[in-house]
Amino acid sequence: MGVPLNLKAEALTSTPSRNGAHPEGDIGERLKRAAFAGPYRIALLVNLARNAPPVYRPIVPPDLWAELDSDKNVAAYARALEEAGHEVLIQEGNAHLAAWLEDHRPDLCFNTCEGFGGDSREAQVPALLEMIGARYSGPAPLAAAITQDKPTTKRILHFYGLPTPPFQVFETADDDLDPQLAFPLFVKPAHEGTGMGVHNESVVHNERQLRDRVAWCVEAYQQPALVETYIEGRDITCGLVGNGNAVHIFPITEVDFSGYPPELLPIYGSLQKIDYDHLYRNKCPAPLSEKLAQAVRRLTHQTFLITGCRDFARVDFRLDAQDRLFILEINGLPGIAPRSDLTLMAQAEGWTHGDLVRAVLGAALLRYGMA
Numbered sequence: 476m477g478v479p480l481n482l483k484a485e486a487l488t489s490t491p492s493r494n495g496a497h498p499e500g501d502i503g504e505r506l507k508r509a510a511f512a513g514p515y516r517i518a519l520l521v522n523l524a525r526n527a528p529p530v531y532r533p534i535v536p537p538d539l540w541a542e543l544d545s546d547k548n549v550a551a552y553a554r555a556l557e558e559a560g561h562e563v564l565i566q567e568g569n570a571h572l573a574a575w576l577e578d579h580r581p582d583l584c585f586n587t588c589e590g591f592g593g594d595s596r597e598a599q600v601p602a603l604l605e606m607i608g609a610r611y612s613g614p615a616p617l618a619a620a621i622t623q624d625k626p627t628t629k630r631i632l633h634f635y636g637l638p639t640p641p642f643q644v645f646e647t648a649d650d651d652l653d654p655q656l657a658f659p660l661f662v663k664p665a666h667e668g669t670g671m672g673v674h675n676e677s678v679v680h681n682e683r684q685l686r687d688r689v690a691w692c693v694e695a696y697q698q699p700a701l702v703e704t705y706i707e708g709r710d711i712t713c714g715l716v717g718n719g720n721a722v723h724i725f726p727i728t729e730v731d732f733s734g735y736p737p738e739l740l741p742i743y744g745s746l747q748k749i750d751y752d753h754l755y756r757n758k759c760p761a762p763l764s765e766k767l768a769q770a771v772r773r774l775t776h777q778t779f780l781i782t783g784c785r786d787f788a789r790v791d792f793r794l795d796a797q798d799r800l801f802i803l804e805i806n807g808l809p810g811i812a813p814r815s816d817l818t819l820m821a822q823a824e825g826w827t828h829g830d831l832v833r834a835v836l837g838a839a840l841l842r843y844g845m846a
Contacts, residue, residue, distance in 0.1 A: 503723035509837030512846035518581035555832035622807035642703035648690035673744030725820035729761035
């Protein structure tokens, strides 16, 4: 992954204070300005929910395509790029992409593709782009595969001594339970995002509930289940744009569960993110002590570096009653739709949605020496 990492370092290049000011530099402004280089021909690569293939299996969960985009979101991305003066060509990231790129020869691909299937679906388009030598935004294939696979991410976090809940991967519901794991436990698909497969039933309190939930998860999503210690506490998330140590970290967000129906547990699943999106509330910046906020920012940046992410990312945490932070996952290709978490963080310090999209583009252009 190529980035030297000092896990003892406390200072980051662009660390926002609690009120969102950035006294140490203007990396965010530099990224936004870089997006106006060129102008360039930008291929906006997308995966639209309306283009998802049919699924024929006994259980089809309602959130199966939750990570795919809408035409409205794609129009917002395109508008942001066009406002920087670029020619934008929109193309589905599918099996015909290589031939399309050969015909159109863009200067850079702005990649938002989540993929339609496979354990490493977010790595599929980056791998194709690498193979044909195209420039693109976002994670390279290795980082995309690592960050989509939650167990692999957690193994890397554990290797570097970063805090993450103890866990076990279940290939089947009959796998032996690690005796070191104590209930309550949390069950979710090993390779999904956007809260997919995360519901009230994900929190299990005994072995019968555990095996029932693992069986459902494996069947519904056709992949192993990640089982980890359930951390009761606050949902914290932190995002950034940039590369290496030249990153801009957005204000930390805490999910406020008070607006959701009372029968829903305080877990940020697909129901909360999609079905009840209109009830979403947050606290941004999150009400944290400066010591805790510094720890969140430091862990966010370190997780970004050790997983090899590029241009942007978002890291999700749980904070328990003893003020202990636990890293749940990193999103190496986080949503940047007008209502995505990363967008709302950016807006909390005065950015527009277009600013965020252009900052991601600017990070990629600077990385390639194009700005």
